[in-house]
Amino acid sequence: MPKTRTGKAQVLIVTAATGNWAFAVATLILALRRHNPRLAADFLLLHDKALPAHDRALLEKLGFRCQLFQPAALPLPPASLAQFSPLCLAKFYCFSALQKYETVLWLDADTVIQDDISEIFEMGPLSLALEDPEFSETHTTLPARVNVLRELPDLDGSCPNYNSGVIVFRRKLPARELALFCQEMLSTQASELRYPDQAVFNALVQKLQKTRPELFTPLPLTYNCHPRNPLALQAAIVHAFGAYKLWNDGLTAACFPEWQRDYARWLKLGGSPYRGPLDNAEYGKKGAFYLLRGFFDDLGRANACLEDLAAKLQKEQAARQKLEALLQRLSR
Numbered sequence: 225m226p227k228t229r230t231g232k233a234q235v236l237i238v239t240a241a242t243g244n245w246a247f248a249v250a251t252l253i254l255a256l257r258r259h260n261p262r263l264a265a266d267f268l269l270l271h272d273k274a275l276p277a278h279d280r281a282l283l284e285k286l287g288f289r290c291q292l293f294q295p296a297a298l299p300l301p302p303a304s305l306a307q308f309s310p311l312c313l314a315k316f317y318c319f320s321a322l323q324k325y326e327t328v329l330w331l332d333a334d335t336v337i338q339d340d341i342s343e344i345f346e347m348g349p350l351s352l353a354l355e356d357p358e359f360s361e362t363h364t365t366l367p368a369r370v371n372v373l374r375e376l377p378d379l380d381g382s383c384p385n386y387n388s389g390v391i392v393f394r395r396k397l398p399a400r401e402l403a404l405f406c407q408e409m410l411s412t413q414a415s416e417l418r419y420p421d422q423a424v425f426n427a428l429v430q431k432l433q434k435t436r437p438e439l440f441t442p443l444p445l446t447y448n449c450h451p452r453n454p455l456a457l458q459a460a461i462v463h464a465f466g467a468y469k470l471w472n473d474g475l476t477a478a479c480f481p482e483w484q485r486d487y488a489r490w491l492k493l494g495g496s497p498y499r500g501p502l503d504n505a506e507y508g509k510k511g512a513f514y515l516l517r518g519f520f521d522d523l524g525r526a527n528a529c530l531e532d533l534a535a536k537l538q539k540e541q542a543a544r545q546k547l548e549a550l551l552q553r554l555s556r
Contacts (some may be wrong), residue, residue, distance in 0.1 A: 234326035235265040235345055240293060240314035241333040243274025246283060247498055248333040248471070251486040253286050255337035258486075263342070266325075270314040282495050293317070298414040301373065312421045313410070318393045319403035325395070331461075332389035334469050335448075336483050339460040344447050348394035350402075350432065351441045352386040352425060353448035359466060368430075371423035373416045378409055378427040386429050388422040389463045390448040397439060402428060451476055471498040474507040 237256070241249050249269055256263065269283060270293035280290050295313040318328045327345045344351075357365045369381025393399075406424050410417075417423045432440040449459035451470075456462045456479075468476050470483045477484055491497055 233264050233266045235263075236268060236318075236321050236325040236328045237265050237331060238268045238270065238315070238318055238321065238328060239331050239333050240270040240311040241275075242272050242309050242311060243276060243279070244496075244499065245333050246275060246279035246496055247487060247490050248469075249288070250283060250286060250490040250493075250495055251483055252331060252333060252335060252337065253283075253288060254486040254489055255482065256341075257287070259337055259339055260341060265329075268321075270311065270317060272309070272311060276496060278494070279496050282490075282493055296410075298410055298420075300414050300420055301416075301418065304418055304420060308419070312419075315388065315391060315421055316403065316406050316410075316424075318391065319397075319399040319406075322393055322395050322397065322399045327395070328393040330391040330393070332463060332465070334464045335389060336462040336464070336470065336480060337460070338462060338482060339458075341447070341460050344392060344443075344460075347392045347441055347443055347447075349396040349439050349441075350394070350429070351392035351443040352388060352429060353390060353443035353445055355385045355387040356445060356448065356450035356453050356463075358453035359450045368423075368426045371417065371419045371426060373418055376413055376416060376423075376427075378413070378431075379423060380430055383426070383430060385422070386426050386442075387448055387463065387465065388425045389465055390443060390461055391425070392443065405431065451479065468503070472500055472502055474502060474504040478507045 239249050239252060253267055256267075267288045269288040269290045271280075271290060272294075273292065275290070283290055293311060293314050295310040298310075298313075300310070315330045318330050321328045327348070329344065355365045357363050360366055365384045367381055368379055368383045368385045369375065370385055372379060372381065375381055405428060409424050409427055410420065414420065429440055445453075445455065446459045447461045448463050449456045449461065450466075451462055451464050451468075453459075462480070464470055464476065470477050470480055471487070
């Protein structure tokens with residue numbers, strides 16, 4: 225990755241997390257460095273006041289510049305605030321970062337790096353991926369109206385939804401103009417936004433597609449692939465958006481051993497662990513092979529039961545035929 229003549233990185237990678245998600249951003253940077261050893265980039269973590277001092281010191285040793293982020297007070301829906309931290313608004317900071325950097329890459333803290341991502345820095349000038357269709361029960365990308373509580377003038381709710389977990393920003397963008405558009409929508413329509421950042425970025429994408437299509441490029445799914453998608457095995461970036469993360473669901477964790485190894489490295493450094501609830505805990509430390517073996521064991525037991533039931537049914541049918549034949553003779 226090229227640098228400026230002064231030796232400074234031209235690329236900034238930004239993420240944000242509340243204090244109890246330090247482990248998530250640590251695994252993110254560990255994987256980034258492991259799969260992209262020649263990446264010349266700066267790393268910025270925007271965080272709240274809850275970040276413990278010892279975790280901050282460890283993250284700084286890993287390469288993060290840690291910066292307190294206090295979002296503007298907005299009348300966001302209580303249900304949204306209960307589900308998402310106001311730190312979701314931190315990704316709008318990326319527009320101002322273009323004053324210093326040629327390319328800014330936003331990564332949600334629940335993303336997993338699995339490969340070289342050097343090509344992503346050539347995307348854009350603005351680039352987001354459509355929501356992975358495998359996330360929904362219908363296997364289709366949901367419409368953009370999923371982001372709002374009611375139809376809004378700036379957003380065509382019937383258009384397919386773009387996921388805001390991975391975003392590329394390039395200096396070719398009219399950053400101030402776009403930032404003002406986002407700020408205006410947030411300030412005037414915040415109370416109607418279910419997923420504030422994603423609603424605004426979808427509105428921005430629709431605006432560019434109509435007025436400045438050369439400024440927007442769809443991001444390939446390999447850079448924002450949901451764990452439910454079979455392509456997640458080869459995807460460069462997996463994004464565990466939704467309720468099930470790699471740390472709160474043992475079944476999901478068992479499918480991504482690389483993330484577990486980086487998490488173990490973080491714990492070995494003395495970092496704070498995940499302390500929340502854990503679903504399917506029995507699978508988390510046993511791996512995908514254990515899951516498959518258990519699945520085939522269950523299939524074997526089910527087949528044995530079916531064979532036993534079939535044998536019993538055959539005997540019962542034979543007995544019924546004898547009984548019916550006897551009744552026919554008696555009725556003559």
